[in-house]
Amino acid sequence: MEITVRSRISLVVAVSACALFVAGAGMALAAKASSPRVVKCHMYLSAVPGANSAQVDQPPSGGRQYGPAQCAGKGLGSGVEADKFTVPISGDLVGTYYQYFSAGTIKGKFDLVPQESPPLSSTSFATESFKGTVSVTGGTGSLKGTKSTKAGVMKCTSPDTVHLTCTETVKVTP
């Protein structure tokens, strides 16, 4: 009887130890898998005319932008960005975006704040620059589950309020 109890105790200890080992290993793997990585992208975006319109109003007060996105990082590379934006009373450029890569897509949101313009001149009347935040909220394909750990930084410049050249830097997992 005593032997049986001891055996059971040993078995429980052994199973527990094994479970702890497995859990520990799993946690270690999970920690390794979710360690954040920095993603840097360059985008060249153009606002497109809305429905029933032949051209984009300057400056656009909302709409859609499309253009190539070049992102450094595993599963990324050359892709295309499509976004939908509005300009609320604050003058910020606020929107949501998708980036399409051959391995999958990532989606997110941005909020760009206009910066003080360069001195006014015949070439700078329509120029503008922005600095703000960008977040990754999800992904598909091999990028499924991709999320930013916190808001990253996004900067854009435009010579005419219609075409934007942007860079973004954001930490994501996995």
Next chain:
Amino acid sequence: MSCCLAGISAATASAAKLQGAGSTLIAPLEAEWGAAWGNQTGNSVTYSPVGSGSGYKDIAAGLVDFGASDAPLSVYSSPACHNCVQIPWGLTATGVSFHVNGLRRLHLTGPTLAKIYLGQITNWNDPALERLNGHKLPNLPISVFYRSDSSGDTYAFTRYLSDVSGPFAKQVGSSTTVRFPKGTGAKGNTDMAGAVQGTNGSIAYVAVSYLINASLPAAAIQNRGGRYTVPNLSAIEAAARAFRGVPASNQVTIVNPSKHAKSAYPISTYTYAIVPTNASQGGTLRSFLYYCLGGGQKLGPRLDFAPLPKAVLTKARRTVGSIQ
């Protein structure tokens, strides 16, 4: 051949001529509108940039087909302009230009600008100016320039300063013609720009298109949201977006918008066509105004004007439709 000549002759005979007068601010855009509309229709427009106040007097007296004013009709009390309506057709701003050798950037707040025009800040090295700009400024007297003619730019500028400075509102007030306690008068935007160019130490308020055309700098003015903005396309449009409703009178004043309009330039302004609803060339006038409010708006950004917001455009077109 004779039939073709007859056709040309008939077309020439039927070509209409419109005459307008007023705002110097709108003149560069009006010239483009007139030429483009003329090419489309064979008609022509002659415009005299005599200043908003004179433009109002001319249309009130029936001397022209349309007047142009950067100040709304409510500013003018006499002579009466019978059956006149105002139609917003341009959106731009009054810039604050300066000439201090070597200085390209200047930050100003509204109250500081008011003190300059009240004669309370008289030198560029005033501690208030140096504090705003974060560096030393030269020991140089400030030469203040203002418009000596009746001007919509003066209206927008003084309306803004009256909004941000109680002492300015009390001592000077806002109108197309005011009595500034200090400074030198110059007639029209061209002379104002020339005065700045030719005077080291000067400051003047100048319509943006003239300022850019003369390669003059514009001060960044702090708006109610606390940001410093220059009168560029986005900042002017942001000021217009802060005001959503269009009253029955079409009077839309957009100086000093709310603090929520963080990107807005605070001395932005609409400019108006003033026309009688019982015009002698009603059909031709309607055609011209519809062009200005349609395809003509696309010409704006190239000439330092922002396009009118849709709500304003819709209301403006409806008013054009009321011209007989």
